Amino acid sequence: MAVDLIATALADVGGIDGWRSGPDGGEPLERIKLYMHLRLSDPHLTPPAVAAAHNISLRQLHRLFAREGTTFGRWLREERLRRCYDDLRSPQLAGRTVAEIGARWGIPDAPTLSRTFRARYGVSPREHRRAALGER
Numbered sequence: 001m002a003v004d005l006i007a008t009a010l011a012d013v014g015g016i017d018g019w020r021s022g023p024d025g026g027e028p029l030e031r032i033k034l035y036m037h038l039r040l041s042d043p044h045l046t047p048p049a050v051a052a053a054h055n056i057s058l059r060q061l062h063r064l065f066a067r068e069g070t071t072f073g074r075w076l077r078e079e080r081l082r083r084c085y086d087d088l089r090s091p092q093l094a095g096r097t098v099a100e101i102g103a104r105w106g107i108p109d110a111p112t113l114s115r116t117f118r119a120r121y122g123v124s125p126r127e128h129r130r131a132a133l134g135e136r
Contacts (some may be wrong), residue, residue, distance in 0.1 A: 028054055029064040033075075040080055043106045047072050080105045081120050084113065088125055089132040098125045 032054055039045050050072070051061040065072050083105040087093050093101065102113035102125075117125045 028056065029068070032061070032064065036076065037079065040076075040083060041104060041106050043103075043108050045076065045106060076106075077116060078120075080107055081117060084117065084125065085121065085128065088129040091133060094129075094133060098129070101125075 032050060035053060036045060036050060047058055047061055051058045054061075062072060065075055068075075070078075084101055084107065087096075087101045087104065088098070096104075098113065099108075099110040102108065102110060107113045107116070114124055117123075117128070121128060123131070
């Protein structure tokens with residue numbers, strides 16, 4: 001209940017509409033995504049934990065993501081990589097290592113971050129940071 005109250009407050013402040021279930025139960029995917037956004041830094045954010053937190057089955061959780069043409073894992077990876085991408089561009093975070101930034105967003109293994117980042121963006125995290133911050 002406390003998490004729902006916090007999520008409601010953050011959704012209102014952040015301008016996120018439509019995440020609440022309607023009177024008929026509605027589509028809980030937006031609520032699930034908000035829940036996951038609030039926990040992106042947790043490397044143990046798993047489908048069973050998310051499904052249990054929302055009182056739905058694993059099968060239902062996977063169906064919800066499938067309706068959007070994605071999977072739980074793909075959506076989570078994309079969100080985490082997007083946060084890493086943005087942090088690596090930030091001059092305020094230039095003092096943090098690439099590994100620290102990955103760990104900050106739930107990717108504590110530096111080689112995994114490097115491999116998935118390169119696959120997604122075509123450059124390594126270090127190359128992205130150098131280009132974004134104008135370093136040589």
